[in-house]
Amino acid sequence: MLKRGDVVKLVRVIAETHEAEIGCDECFEQLDIFAETELSGAEAGAAMPLVGDHLDKCTDCRSKFEALLAALRGT
């Protein structure tokens, strides 16, 4: 498990890499980091706005995200 500071640094790098909207593949690649950021208490949507944006629009990825969150919380 990454420390909170490491997660924030990592997600900033990823957020700066992408400027346009992302698709489901890219969203899914970052979903575990997004979920861990969320669980660490950081603002995942602020750190990774493109993933947050995609999750708002895409019910498919949203349900994957919620399943992942539930799985992470359960361990």
Ligand SMILES: [Zn+2]
């Ligand atoms: Zn999607």
